[in-house]
Amino acid sequence: MRDRTFAPSRILIYLIVSLIAAAWLAPLAVVVLNSLRSNEEIAQGSMIGWPQHLAWSNYAAAWSGFCVAETCAGIRPYMLNSALVTIPATIFSTLLGAVAGYAVSLWRFRGDSWIYGIVTLGIFLPQQMRLLPWTIVLRDTGLMNTLTGLVLIHTIQGLSFTTLFCRNYYVAIPQELIRAARIDGAGFFRIFWRIILPLSPPILVVTVIWQFTHIWNEFLYGVTFTTGQQQPVTAALIALSAAVADIPQHGVQSAAVMIAALPTLLIYLIGGKYFVRGLTAGAVK
């Protein structure tokens, strides 16, 4: 229908798209380039520039050298914290969400649509409405300022999204399949294990990518419920820029930002298709 010849109008289209794409890539390019420039080099010019010599040492310093508050262990402990929160919370919330989604879509029980409706409201309820109650819960359970506390929060709150994703995927499975399996004597878990789970990889990938990205990037709970050495990497980055405000170390800071952004960027590069599917699935709730 539309041809691929290079009419002037098509050249214009390519020009505009390339310009916007360049603008979109610019912030990433600036951080990558700065992460390879020495602090002194950046201080002499601006943050936008080509490295005169590659300062790979920025990455070593960012990873395990520079100081946040009184601790000089680099960004490594905070990356570890983020991983120790994100990985378990992603696994738990995805598995529980898969079971819950299966229960409300195919197993059916009294009150299923009611409870499902309430659970999905969690997608809209602002975090601010839950900050004080979580404070009390964490304090009373002794989980304040622990990674376990953050895992608990992200697992329970993640259920709203994971249940929605899985439920919307499972409703497309014909009910007859379940009915036939029940007549054959298969129970709740057997059907889940033998029929549902083998059909699930696409939606589980979408859910895992969504949860991982969101929990890794989360900031408010991390900064509210943990301090010092227990903070996830998002909170540590903010603490870092406050700590170095007097003597800026933009090269090292850029390297730290790159390291902190790398896990979710890599996941996006590898599983982009599933990432976008999650975005649009979340939108058509």
Place this chain on the structure above:
Amino acid sequence: MTIAVSTGPGRPATSDRVRRLPEYLAIWVPLLLSAAHLIAFSLWTIWISFTPSTLIPVTGWVGLRNYSAVAASRNWQIALDNLLLFGSAFVLLSLATGLILAILLDQRIRGENVLRSIFLYPLAVSFVVTGTVWSWLLNPGLGIQKLVHDLGWTSFRFDWLIDRDMAIWTIVIAAIWQSSGFAMALFLAGLRSVDADLIKAAQIDGAGPVRMYRRVILPTLWPITITVIVIQLQFAISTFDLVRALTNGGPGIATQLPALVVYDLMFQRSLLGRGAAAAVLMLLLLLAVLLPYAAWRYVQRRRAIHA
């Protein structure tokens, strides 16, 4: 009738219940935990907003006093003004950017996949990272202004980050960069699902590309447009991390937003009652967006069923 076979006569129903206990637990525990925490947490925060709680939650009743105190504070008023400006500018501009990108990418161009990935990658990055990077780019002594000065144009000014009146626009810029790709993805999906017969019919009628978009294709996109608006507004209302990393509410309190006021009241000034009231006000703002949307969706769906 088939269930009776497995239970059999003489087997009491309770043993069946016991046997199925793991199943009940698996079904109910996660769902109940999620639903109960949502309801209990909301009700508790609403209740606290009517108490005189300061450092710790206390019982008591002060009516709407927390609400009037929040509404009368300069912090909150500035936050609301900012939200209005930021919300409308960000939503309109990201909508326009997303639509333009979607239309351009829909012209069967080479490298569409790569381009789409470029416009979407900011969504994989945290707001903290986005805010930090843009705070460097927009910092007049470090970023774009410094670069242009070094290149020789020394009277060039781009110092919105430290300008009280313009600082909120730095948040708009960063937010557009972060989430226009989302609008693009939804619009592109919409453009790709336009009925081919509709396009063919318009072509036979002799419609050129511009007319085609204005009269035939774009009108089919308005349900998607509303969805994008609602989701972007929802994001605007709860913006927190981005501002913390980019301007931290400054200069002064020039880029204050409701979520920052809530945090400030709850955890920096230890005024729990007022903080809770501000959180409830945020919820009301969200509901003002979401309830009409839910009603609209309901009508749309009923119409689709009856059509």
